[in-house]
Amino acid sequence: MDFSSFLTSLGTSFVIFLVLVLLFSWLSRKPGNAVVYYPNRILRGLDPNENGSGSRGLFGWIGEALSSTEEDVISSSGVDTAVYFVFLSTVLGILIISGLVLLPALLPVAVTDDRLHHLPTKIAQTKNYTVLDKLSMANVDDKSPRLWAFLLAVFVVSFVSYYLLWKAYNHVSALRANALLSPEVKPEQYAIIVRDIPPVPEGQTRKEQVDTYFKTIYPDTFYRSMVVTDNKEVDKLWQELEGDKKKLARAEAIYAESKRTGKPEGTRPTHKTGFLGLLGKKVDSIEFYSEKISELVPKLEAEQKSTLREKQLAAAVVFFTSRVAAASAAQSLHAQTVDKWTVIDAPEPCQLLWTNLKIKFFERQLRQYVVYVIVALTIFFYMIPIGLISAFTTLKNLKKLLPFLKSILDEDAVRTVLEAYLPQIALIVFLALLPKLLLFLSKTEGIPSQSHAVRAASGKYFYFSVLNVFIGVTIAGTLFSTFKELQKNPNSIISLLAGSIPENAPFFLTFVALKFFVGYGLELSRIVPLIIFHIKRKYLCKTEAEIKEAWLPGDLGYGTRVPGDLLVITIVLCYSVIAPLIIVFGVAYLGLGWLILRNQALKVYVPSYESYGRMWPHIFARILASLILYQLTMLGYIGGKKFYFAPFLIVLPILSLIFGFVSHKKFYRSFHDTALEVVAHESKEIPNLEQVFRSFIPPSLNSEKIDDDQFEDALSQVSRTGSFV
Amino acid sequence: MDFSSFLTSLGTSFVIFLVLVLLFSWLSRKPGNAVVYYPNRILRGLDPNENGSGSRGLFGWIGEALSSTEEDVISSSGVDTAVYFVFLSTVLGILIISGLVLLPALLPVAVTDDRLHHLPTKIAQTKNYTVLDKLSMANVDDKSPRLWAFLLAVFVVSFVSYYLLWKAYNHVSALRANALLSPEVKPEQYAIIVRDIPPVPEGQTRKEQVDTYFKTIYPDTFYRSMVVTDNKEVDKLWQELEGDKKKLARAEAIYAESKRTGKPEGTRPTHKTGFLGLLGKKVDSIEFYSEKISELVPKLEAEQKSTLREKQLAAAVVFFTSRVAAASAAQSLHAQTVDKWTVIDAPEPCQLLWTNLKIKFFERQLRQYVVYVIVALTIFFYMIPIGLISAFTTLKNLKKLLPFLKSILDEDAVRTVLEAYLPQIALIVFLALLPKLLLFLSKTEGIPSQSHAVRAASGKYFYFSVLNVFIGVTIAGTLFSTFKELQKNPNSIISLLAGSIPENAPFFLTFVALKFFVGYGLELSRIVPLIIFHIKRKYLCKTEAEIKEAWLPGDLGYGTRVPGDLLVITIVLCYSVIAPLIIVFGVAYLGLGWLILRNQALKVYVPSYESYGRMWPHIFARILASLILYQLTMLGYIGGKKFYFAPFLIVLPILSLIFGFVSHKKFYRSFHDTALEVVAHESKEIPNLEQVFRSFIPPSLNSEKIDDDQFEDALSQVSRTGSFV
Incomplete structure (x- = not known):
């Protein structure tokens, strides 16, 4: 890709983005569109135009986003969303500080060297070097003492990352604690999920069995239990x-x-x-x-009635009279062997995956490993099509493979556009197919809550995208030219990877640019949901409920957003020292993302569940994984430049592991378990436990006709028939 | 070592053993020796001769040991000792069943082959083959289909081990549960240890701080707290x-x-x-x-007074009014960050390592890793002297290195004795030096209880002895002859190890024989404690207390016994298929050990602490490690015989890992935490909590002059002075 097609790509993306932003400013002022642009505010009963975004000019939303506080985000979109912004601002901080140090320091060092001029003319021509290359490490000679600057830069980026990540973990931990200690009654804080209940003893019902068990252990704090039923029918x-x-x-x-x-x-x-x-x-x-x-x-x-009576499963929700009792019970071992009476803290009722509750302990373990194997295979086999796409869609290869297209492809306009977009679009489409599959697989593991399944899928998606997109594209892009070299020496894959990194820099610059300009433009303008809403309202919706359904926004979808952002961060980090200009793009991407998603979080999206920031440790671990990948890449790349001091870089991955270990030790457990000191701040008034209990009844069983007594009766009539032992 | 010196060694050991047993029978009947041979019974207030061991003839003690039940062992020596016997009978079972299958199957297969006769005469002469070699795999030809029998034998031993280990884990888990649910009041079940208490807030004492914190979380079940002090002075x-x-x-x-x-x-x-x-x-x-x-x-x-007032540390013992509350509290996360208010279940007061309680969370982590590194270095550097000993003490090398000894060494009697004992005695003396060092290192890790430190030291000792003794001796024994081969190809160490195994079989047979005959003879006869006691009583002791001190027995010392036994088991397992005769020795060792230690557990030793079988998971893991080492050795050895089906053996280490993983998952947590259902069986009467509290006061602070009020007062006067913030 030459420099002009890179600029074309950048320019086109920016124009599209501008058009979309203008469209947004215009469309969002029309009152008829309020339900598309302010659904979050409307659902919370606020006036969409309260802050007068309509009157404050085209870019009033920017001011609002910038002036909003973390509390605003929490009250409009919950802790999970606030944590997503902590993530964005942390990595933004890492890039801005790194950029302030690296850009003034490294660009002059790189541009004043002249390795590219010294190369044999033939190579220089085929490689088609551009201004971008002159500003990168590709222009620095082997063994040059200038490499010291780049080596030190890696240390700077790493230490900035450690500092900001540590601060962020601290902050998120406090956010979580604050959310959990709020005196507001949250039903899930009074409940635990019990699985792997042993077979019902002779002469007892399942409910009696559960009640007896927990009453013996918690004579004072046990409130009530609800046996989980098979609700399929x-x-x-x-x-x-x-x-x-x-x-x-x-x-x-x-x-x-x-x-x-x-x-x-x-x-x-x-x-x-x-x-x-x-x-x-x-x-x-x-x-x-x-x-x-x-x-x-x-x-x-x-x-x-028959479900309650005959379809009881070996799982239950158990309610306690205090939050401390529930939190403590969720962390304690109840039975002598771990595969009986296993407990976990209850998620919100709405995000409970009821059908997973009946899966037995060792089956869950087995499923988990089977899913890991499947995901590993998926990652491996997706690499092949992506590699092919990346190889086919470089123009030279296209011409070689499809010679009849040669005349079209030689047209300047066509060529530029194709070169600029084709590989990136193919990549983005390809990646969009995956999250559903991964979420399905994660649910198959037997995870009992929606948010946990999303976290698990998100983690898999990150490893998938880093391995396939970043490493895959980098390798595949050079595979065609250096295939023979690889055959000669299969161990050279690391040096190959490091060596091919600078060549792929423009591809990734375009990828990032496309992703943020077009992606965020569409996100902000909500063109697609707007059109769908108007079509539905005009031709399909007849009742008020139908219209509301048509504009109801989804949630922020951080399960797919986070791995996407992390991929960009991985790319930017890995290139930050090799081609420091990429930091500018990274900052633009993250800054724009922060701004636009802040607007969406405050006005558009409605969270569908709340996990009180449990996503953070996953994000943290993956930022750290990116950082380690970056450090290893730099070790390989600076080592590949035959710089004798490159082995100094070995301390960095080790430091990162220690940093990760210490942070994990210090903070992680409070994300997995609820700290008792946090929930010990009970509200003075006793909560309405009846209501807490009822909130866990699945809607399909929650008929007005079946009153509570019947519910209880039905539950206690079970298994006298002896059919579940 | 030739066959005759092997028989000499065996014979001499057996004679020594017989003499010691007869000595025991004779000495133990003398009433004056009762305090040496029956101290456990005397301390429990029983008549030493109640079962008439004096009247039942020479071997009455054998009948008593055989007829004793597990309950007898628990009541006389506690659960930990009972678990030690479960360990002995499990491995004994593994060896007996394996022996019943392997001996009749493998010996004929081996002895009817004739590889050793086919070897070039020169090699055969230098190697000096014996009857032992003819009965081992050394006599089976390469690629022979007879190797199928040996390959299948490995599977038999493995599956027998899985079955018996699983049963044993189940049994020990039940033993632990039974001990914990007993209604007898054990102070440690009502207490937890709190460490890493944050600095005292302004205007509070340390005691107020702790009390407020726990009263808020456990308003109903908190009883009282005791701040840990620096008791050095x-x-x-x-x-x-x-x-x-x-x-x-x-x-x-x-x-x-x-x-x-x-x-x-x-x-x-x-x-x-x-x-x-x-x-x-x-x-x-x-x-x-x-x-x-x-x-x-x-x-x-x-x-x-000044200790209680001024030397308070950031740790405390917190007491609860019920066992469930304490067990649950010990498992729950209390503070939002893990390095504050960390809790663990309290060990028995007598085994608390008070000085370790003040060590901070991350310092403990750090110490742990530093100790691991030191232990790894110790293991590595001990290998050098042991290797030297093993190489020097083969007679041939001695003659080579010290030619002036040649005339003495050529004497038949001297040579036989030296060949038979020298290397083994050197090894045993060497190994005896280590446990103290390892216990010291384990305590340095910051472990808060004696039993835990013993467990940790014991585990280190196992790895040490297996790595150094077994692998070290095996390698070093052949190193002198094959040093050049190793230099040529450093990767050959595994095949070298496997290849040199049969050559070292007699060494280990003698090692095992010496260990059990002489070791257990001394153990049973208690000659050394008897002589020391009589000397002390005659010349040193003047008061009753001094005499009692002179005969007071120690505990079973399973911290060093278990790794010793495990080393024997590792050796026997690894040779079980190569030279099946070793199984007989293994069974004899373990059987004799069981018998003699049963006698000692019932009559002699007094446990110094009780950890309710927490040693078991460690033992289990190490038996499994031995099994995996065995499986890998066999893979290498049968593979070294160029048997094409040897790769079938790869499934076994994988199976072992899965088996270990499943067992660990299912059972381990109840050894780390106390299952609530177990302690929920509270005794009807409310325990004397005051007494529970007082039992945790260290003896040096437990003066009759300081009554409880003063204790409390002193505690609460603290840190008004502001010196500990």
């Missing part, structure tokens, strides 16, 4: 019923509208009962759904 | 006082005796106050010590 019925209720409401709305607009007696809506509403008998919709509902309601009630 | 004074009291009692006893035996007015004992009682002024002993005591008592009291 009842969930299906309940969803069918809810669907029919919505359809009935819709049909009634259509009928009411037809009265207003058409004949005063109205047109009763009809539909066909067959495939997709296209075939079969034509029926009156209102009658049809009313009938179906009145059929389903008793069926659901019967299923609810 | 007060301990010194207290020991001086106790010593003087003993000396006074002794002087008075001498005076009283002199009245009886000499002049009716008696001779007042005198001594000199200078160096060792040899120099200085002559004084009247009774007056001197009385005076000294009356000086020391107020000094001690003053020091006690």
